[in-house]
Amino acid sequence: MKADIVIIGGGVTGSAIARELARYNLDIVLLEKEDDVAMGTSKANSGIIHAGYNADARTLKGKLNVKANPMFDKLAADLKVPFKRIGSLVIGFNEKDLQVLKREKENGERLGVRGLEIIQGERLFVIEPNLNPEAKYALYAPTAGIISTYEFTIALADNAVINGVKVLLETEVVDLVTEGSKVTGVKTNRGEIKTQVVINAAGLYSDKIAAMSGDDSINIRPRKGEYHLLDKNWGNFVNHVLFPIPSKVSKGILVTPTTHGNLLLGPNSHDVDERDDPATTASGLDEVYSGARKLVPGLSRSDVITSFSGLRAAAEDEDFIIGPSNRVRGLIHVAGIQSPGLTSAPAIAEMVVELVKETLGEVAPGKEIHLKEDFQETLPTPVIFNEEYETGNLDGWQKLVKENPDYGEMICRCERVTKGEIIRAIHRPVPARSLDAIKRRTRAGAGRCQGGFCGPRVVEILSKVLGISPLEVTKKGAGSEILKACSKELIRRAGDGDEI
Ligand SMILES: Cc1cc2nc3c(=O)[nH]c(=O)nc-3n(C[C@H](O)[C@H](O)[C@H](O)COP(=O)(O)OP(=O)(O)OC[C@H]3O[C@@H](n4cnc5c(N)ncnc54)[C@H](O)[C@@H]3O)c2cc1C
Known part of the structure; x- marks a missing residue:
């Protein structure tokens, strides 16, 4: 089999890249080792489209978060994915917290995040009646939203397929094929695919893919987050995404409605050794429940309908790694895509398209790339x-x-x-x-x-x-x-x- 571009990984990153590249006259194959897309981190996360006020403008994840947030209204409408801009509140309990909220607000305003506001006193309980009565302040970000993370990923991949991308499921990349200093293909459990450009969007395994090219500069550390999901009776118990004051590595245990009207509590944040172990622990779930109750004390565990976990693919410096390999030509890494990777996916895809154009210019100089006239932007509206x-x-x-x-x-x-x-x-x-x-x-x-x-x-x-x-x-x-x-x-x- 032959293709111009091979994308490894059918998470939200690989699927968004596939859709964006499908706008061009390119033969694209997306390879996913599992039996479906959205089987890795893109299946189990908080589903928040972050406003971006706490983004560090010097980091890639900061820049791409802020750029991508406004893209979701059109994307969700085009792809018929449930998405609601319900806004978020970061809750503060004392003067020290208020200083953090003020800093986040200033940071967000510098980045161009619209509508940020510090809310205090009675108004806080008018917009969020079940909030902990001891809460005093909140940073309100009206542009934060909630989306169904796996439905978004599947829709991106469906739309890519409609536009000519081949998605091969249960197809695991086991090695890269190189000639001299250039990637010329991938070996999979189902045979070899010759190609000019390989995009490494393998999530928790992106360092393993890099290592196949002799590049051991990427080191992914899995970081687990556990969740409780409550029955639909609880879907209206809060109106916004409620965050605590963030820590250095996590936005903390949140409480949020989901797009389908459940209530989600979590995640906690613990470095783990296993990349594939979705097990939850009693102590982890206790931590989630008590963390959530600090924001909303009236929660009850009796209506928990399921618990699950997701694994963040954290790179060493905690930023996204997006760029050409410094080992071999024709390989582009899109690694370390931890939070806010779901939010950033559409902007990551646009960035990768530019990298693909540059890379093709190097490895296939005669190739003409142009936009297709018949690209279909939308999916049909399903009757539900x-x-x-x-x-x-x-x-x-x-x-x-x-x-x-x-x-x-x-x-x-x-x-x-x-x-x-x-x-x-x-x-x-x-x-x-x-x-x-x-x-x-x-x-x-x-x-x-x-x-x-x-x-x-x-x-x-x-x-x-x-x-x-x-x-x-x-x-x-x-x-x-x-x-x-x-x-x-x-x-x-x-x-x-x-x-x-
Ligand atoms: C607990 C938690 C909460 C989060 N909350 C949010 C949030 O609210 N908002 C937000 O913006 N972001 C959030 N994130 C981050 C977001 O979920 C991720 O950034 C995003 O899902 C990463 O997508 P991905 O496509 O890069 O990786 P993945 O979804 O993991 O996809 C990678 C794919 O590659 C496949 N693969 C791996 N190796 C191979 C191989 N050798 N051959 C073929 N296929 C292979 C895997 O099976 C997998 O499907 C959260 C993450 C976690 C864990």
């Missing part, structure tokens, strides 16, 4: 039963059911997802092939019962539509098969005295 249901008018839906009865069969009762929507997810440009991939695209299994009821039905639909045995259906790719054997087979084996 839950949204129609909440408007109280199901006339349109009834018409749809007449055309396709699958839209009349309810599969997930918690989140109100129909069979038609699940089948549509299986046929998206980046197709859903596992239970979790269906959940990320439709919310089937994301509700209070966490898939306890709809899980078996989704397995059945995946099996029928993909033409595979139910035993082959996975939770999240190979090795996570859900069913062990047909029950009749198990009964027979038990009769034979086998351990089952």
